[in-house]
Amino acid sequence: MRETLKRKVQEASSLRERIGALEDLVDKVEEELNEVLGIEEDQELEEEGFSSDQYLSMLTDLLASMQEREASVLPPPSERLKSMESREILEMVNPGLNELLTLYRRYLGEEKRVQEICLDDNFENLIDSYSEKLKKLFSQNPDRWFPMEELFLGGKGRKEAIATFLVILDLVFRKEIVTRDQEGKVLFRRL
Amino acid sequence: MNDKSHVCCLLEAMLFVSPRPVPLKELADLAQTEEETTTRCLEELSDMYKRRGSSLMIRRTGGDWQMVVCPDYGEELKKHLRIQVKKGLSRASLETLALVSLLQPVTKGEIDLRRGADSATSVKNLLERGLITISGHREAPGKPFLYRVTPKFFHVFGIEDQEDLERLQKIASTPGGEEETA
Numbered sequence: 001m002r003e004t005l006k007r008k009v010q011e012a013s014s015l016r017e018r019i020g021a022l023e024d025l026v027d028k029v030e031e032e033l034n035e036v037l038g039i040e041e042d043q044e045l046e047e048e049g050f051s052s053d054q055y056l057s058m059l060t061d062l063l064a065s066m067q068e069r070e071a072s073v074l075p076p077p078s079e080r081l082k083s084m085e086s087r088e089i090l091e092m093v094n095p096g097l098n099e100l101l102t103l104y105r106r107y108l109g110e111e112k113r114v115q116e117i118c119l120d121d122n123f124e125n126l127i128d129s130y131s132e133k134l135k136k137l138f139s140q141n142p143d144r145w146f147p148m149e150e151l152f153l154g155g156k157g158r159k160e161a162i163a164t165f166l167v168i169l170d171l172v173f174r175k176e177i178v179t180r181d182q183e184g185k186v187l188f189r190r191l
Numbered sequence: 192m193n194d195k196s197h198v199c200c201l202l203e204a205m206l207f208v209s210p211r212p213v214p215l216k217e218l219a220d221l222a223q224t225e226e227e228t229t230t231r232c233l234e235e236l237s238d239m240y241k242r243r244g245s246s247l248m249i250r251r252t253g254g255d256w257q258m259v260v261c262p263d264y265g266e267e268l269k270k271h272l273r274i275q276v277k278k279g280l281s282r283a284s285l286e287t288l289a290l291v292s293l294l295q296p297v298t299k300g301e302i303d304l305r306r307g308a309d310s311a312t313s314v315k316n317l318l319e320r321g322l323i324t325i326s327g328h329r330e331a332p333g334k335p336f337l338y339r340v341t342p343k344f345f346h347v348f349g350i351e352d353q354e355d356l357e358r359l360q361k362i363a364s365t366p367g368g369e370e371e372t373a
Contacts, residue, residue, distance in 0.1 A: 056286060056289060056293075056305060056306070059289040059293060060282065060285045060286045060289045062289075063285045063288060063289050064279075064282070064285050066349060066350075067279045067285070068279070069262050069349070070347060070349050071269075071276045071279065072262035072265035072266040072269060073259045073261070073262050073265050073349060074259060074260035074265040074268060074269070075210060075211070075257060075258075075259050075260075076208065076209065076258065077210060078211075
């Protein structure tokens with residue numbers, strides 16, 4: 001067996017191959033030595049430098065000191081990420097009218113102009129009325145996908161458009177309706 | 192802000208919010224840059240924290256990256272915040288772990304032989320803590336299990352990667368190396 005391995009070393013064409021063959025040969029010799037010598041192998045190590053006991057002791061000391069050091073290394077608390085995630089969920093699940101208006105302002109990118117619209121009785125009535133109408137529309141057609149423009153029932157006045165938009169947002173956030181995009185068109189359906 | 196600054200800030204932000212070490216690939220995906228560029232940015236960030244003597248540090252463990260509180264400040268914080276740290280490993284378990292990291296893949300029999308003691312409890316403890324794992328079995332009578340260290344080992348001991356471990360092994364095996372590692 002050892003002769004075969006020696007031949008392999010001599011015949012190896014590349015350095016990597018030769019190293020591989022040499023390793024096999026060394027393994028084989030070590031294996032044979034282990035069988036024959038056993039304990040003597042450790043004694044030989046002691047003569048060369050550190051004994052295996054010292055060697056192990058040093059590495060154990062090293063791990064112990066690293067363990068001690070690591071006990072004082074504080075990672076970011078896991079709560080940080082969790083609180084960020086839950087904060088986002090809270091904001092999105094229960095948006096109030098002001099939050100919806102802010103979203104709408106961002107959507108328009110024209111904060112000044114939209115801020116001029118006050119929440120008066122008339123506007124609140126408008127929201128209530130559109131909310132009822134849209135809910136009715138979706139409940140009567142539970143499987144139909146409505147294009148967004150079909151939901152703007154009250155004409156194209158600024159107040160009416162905003163009221164409708166807010167009602168749609170409200171229904172989406174409350175998961176009463178779902179939305180999807182189809183070839184650039186935004187569609188809504190009852191959930 | 193130029194692209195590189197933006198990438199560095201983005202990576203810093205990601206490490207700030209992540210409670211666990213983040214794999215390089217994930218960071219590269221986030222920054223939409225090559226892993227090599229991402230590594231350079233992370234190394235620069237890490238140097239920047241060191242230069243300004245920050246209480247935080249950005250470091251690599253087991254090939255992943257994380258932002259942590261430096262041990263000096265961590266020690267003080269631990270006392271103030273009364274943070275309980277899980278009890279460390281016993282001497283016997285540390286010895287066993289040292290041998291696994293040194294000789295891996297290695298059987299329990301080989302560990303016992305080196306330690307001159309039975310390592311069953313230590314091996315079980317290390318397996319339970321996820322610091323070592325079974326990586327196969329030796330083709331020998333009884334087909335004993337082979338053990339090797341896990342990525343968690345690198346994270347728990349703050350070791351960068353396998354190369355780092357090999358360097359540590361060399362330090363430990365160099366005469367006079369004990370002082371350096373103490």
